[in-house]
Amino acid sequence: MKPGILSPYCEKDISACGLTGIISKKGRKIKGEVIIKSISCMDERGNGLGGGFAAYGIYPDYKNHYALHIMYNDKKSIPVTEEYLREAVRIAHQEEIPTRKVKAIVNPPYFMRYFVNPPVEIHEYMAHESEELREDNYIVKTVMHINSEIPGAFVVSSGKNMGAFKGVGFAYQIADFFMLENYEGYIWTAHNRFPTNTPGWWGGAHPFTLLDWSIVHNGEISSYGINKRYLEMFGYKCTLLTDTEVVTYMLDLLIRRHGLPIKLACSALASPFWKDIKRMDEGGKKLMTALRMVYGSALLNGPFAILFAHSKGLVGLSDRVKLRPLVAGEKDDMVYMASEESAITAICPNPDKVYRPDAGEPVIVELEKQN
């Protein structure tokens, strides 16, 4: 494994955190300041060793291109990476990701973004894969190649019309560094991190992304060992040793590859208890029993709250016994989800309603119309 991708300690990442997210169901643009204000309420939940954001709808000019956010720990890796990219994909546009000097952030990596599409020929040599997945799968492979083969380069995000911004520091410092006040998006998520054993590596911060999916996560999953082995059976390689990575791949497996609806995927990750299944009607009992039998190894056991964003919506989910907090709020077409209610009221002082979703019950918000 190449150095710099894994934490230098090769140890599993353990982090407690604060998280927050906003979505406009009508797809209206929300300014970056809003999410910064929200996450900054929860600095106490981080320790200054990790902060990050995901934003959707920020690249309208290139909305049909995959936006690769690439972090370079070493400027020498830039020509190597770009040479590879020129061969692998069609680059429509590339630019430096604008940053500013922030006092608290010392020796930051260098960031570039590339708006790309797979070469046209992929439809020939990836003909064995389903047509709608070919482009996505090709980009995933390209990202995996850079992350595992090119030293010093790391793809932070790769979805269309979205991007992740993350690094070592408090979330507000990261926002300052990336000048996020200049971005506007219809979904935002943010994360303040409290890592216990992976200090100093920018790639370890949240969100974790896979194409247009981004996950921010709070808590340490006690079932990590079996979740990882289960994913490995389906060809996933969990190299980052983070729970977030496992959550992301699990959602990918359940939703994208096995075709489960989001709600049932969530019921697999935070499954109902047998005593509750027993009280369901016959159909429900059968379904939930099968879900637990088949996806027992996918159950995320232990404390977690996650926000899972994708280009068409935002999902919040907490574990089956609610060991991590999650609050949701609504105002007009806006839905807010956060670890603490204050993070919502900071940006939405008079919500129409605020509620605490039940353990294991997902809050699923979808865009009203395609953005």
Place this chain on the structure above:
Amino acid sequence: MQINAAGCHYRTLNQQIKDAVKRGEKSIELLNVNGQRYIGDGISGETKIIINGVPGNDLGAFMSGPTIIVNTFAQDGVANTMNDGKIVIKGHAGDVLGYGMRGGKLFVKGDVGYRVGIHMKEYEDKIPVIITGGRAGDFFGEYMAGGILILLNLNNEKPERAVGSYLATGMHGGVIYIRGDIDKYQLGEGVGIVELKEADNIVLNKLISEFCKDLNIDTKSVFNKPFKKLIPVSKRPYEKLYAY
């Protein structure tokens, strides 16, 4: 009723048979059978199944009652752990026939393979019977614990070799009748050759008549040669095997 088994997976075919048995069909004729396993597996009652074509392995396994007629030949594992009923095969059959068979009858007109009648056992009124018209391979009646094995050695190109080696090795129950000669070297451990008594002749007459009738064989051609009777010499062949 008839079932056309052409191109039919065994699971589908057997389900149709089971459904027919459940409906109370008295006679089921299978056409174009070729290699479908487990025909008659686990069915009970009094149905008669006639098979045209070659049934697959484990024909009549765990069967308890029905009759199966095979108009051609059969493969391995016929009457595996069969409890009751009757299987008549008008040609030859393969290895390990009647393994652990506890009751019913298996008649094979032609030759049979290795390990036929292995570990046959009897219990109360259940006395399994296997009659082979031709010759048999090695380990005929191995571990035999009960029942009756009859080998007729008809139409044998090498009549001096009715049966292979290790004959009835480990036999500790039941009886074997062989038409023709047996050399000492062929005998397995713990088995002895004894003279037939009147009671044996009664049993042989009855069973062989049934066999000949089912398979259209002249009874007289069977009784033109004397039979040898094999029984276990000790019910405890391995008594001295262990240090307690």
Place this chain on the structure above:
Amino acid sequence: MLYRTPTYYEFKVERDDTRCIRCQVCVRQCSYSSTFYDAEEDRIFNIDANCVGCHRCDTFCPTDCITIRRVGENFKENANWNAWAIRNLNKQANTGGILLTGMGSDRPHRIYWDHIVVDASQVTNPSIDPLREPMELKTYLGKKPDSIEIENITGARGKGQGASDYKLKTKLAPQLELDIPIMFSAMSYGAINYNVCEALAMAAESMGIYYNTGEGGLHRNLYKYGKNTIVQVASGRFGVHLDYLGVSAGVEIKIGQGAKPGIGGHLPGEKVTEEVSKTRMIPEGSDALSPAPHHDIYSIEDLRQLIYALKEATNYEKPVSVKIAAVHNAAAIASGIVRAGADIVAIDGIRGSTGAAPLMIRDNVGIPAELALAQVDERLRQEGIRNWASVVIAGGIRNSADVVKAIALGADAVYIATPALIAIGCTVCQKCYLGKCAWGIATNDPYLARRQNPEIAAERLSNLLTAWSREIKEMLGGMGLNAIESLRGNRERLRGVGLTDRELKILGLKHAGEGM
């Protein structure tokens, strides 16, 4: 005779005559004729050579006047030629026989469970209070599909977890549902008596688990416990018929057992009593031979044939398990078994127990269950077929911690037998093969069998399982897990102690001291 045949005895029965009240309880309790009362002298004497060290007499002595002492120290000290070796050699010189023994191996094979430690949660994730918060041990054994198919029935706009929004389309294979991931391992009627069989059946029913008939058939009176019964089909096919298969919850093909891999069994005729005869469906007094192989299985494709013959016979309504002894190539064999269509693979390690086995086989053939389990689970995962079948491990599970470690290594459930027998009195004297068990377990002598009352024995078995399930929940809670499936295969929660790199690699474990 050139010299007196030596029978160096193993135990000396010491009796404090001043405390003995001549009640003769010990005389009545000893089934090995080691104790007798001399009316003339009004004294109780012992024949030490007959004592097997089962402790039945001293347990029942009302005045505690009996002490059983091991002897053998009187031989010249020798690490090589110890009392065990000398006794065995003499036995063979006396009889020319194969040394016979009972129960699991008593040789010092490495017990890997004792070199594995379990994790607990501290701060970064919480431990859970198992007494007051939910803690689920429910386990389903059987083939699971890779994924499930569902259909949307409501438009899925409702709140909640989706139970009323969707309908399951996939038809699942038959399963065994366990309330605790523990089952009673195969013990056949004949090796143990009816009362013990009934106790196991009753305990299995009350605890929501399964017991296993072994290959000795199923007594008709026990058919009522069928839904908690796994029936075995072994090479002898004793008592295997449609009712037997039909009444069961699952069928197990026994290929081998850990105590005697690769060899068959032999129930001597004198143990085939009237009831045993009825159950095994063989004549009273006749030997019951189980050949080493199933003679319809000489290859893996033949196993498939038998698996499907049983599925056909049971209308695909019951899971079929295949039990093998843990041997060198267990992982590849298990893969073959799974691909042959088995719903459950049971693996019995070298420390597995038995009613009778040749000593040399029991102590020298096979591999430890822990290593086989680790390799089987890993192999099935590498091949992407781990969910096609459940894995059950047997052979040397001694307590709830062993269960936890086995499940974390990758087992779906465990089989136990020796702990169950100890729960009802067994003192592991290893003389089961004599059929004279003074505790009334491994005997069909009606006088001795009466010593087991099925209700009382069942209660003790249930107590044992209750205690273990409480302990398992405590350990699960400590790890911050509230469902057993999150422990299954979760080797991150185990660490090895004092193991070589190679052993750790085989077990798929990190060494204690290494973080995650």
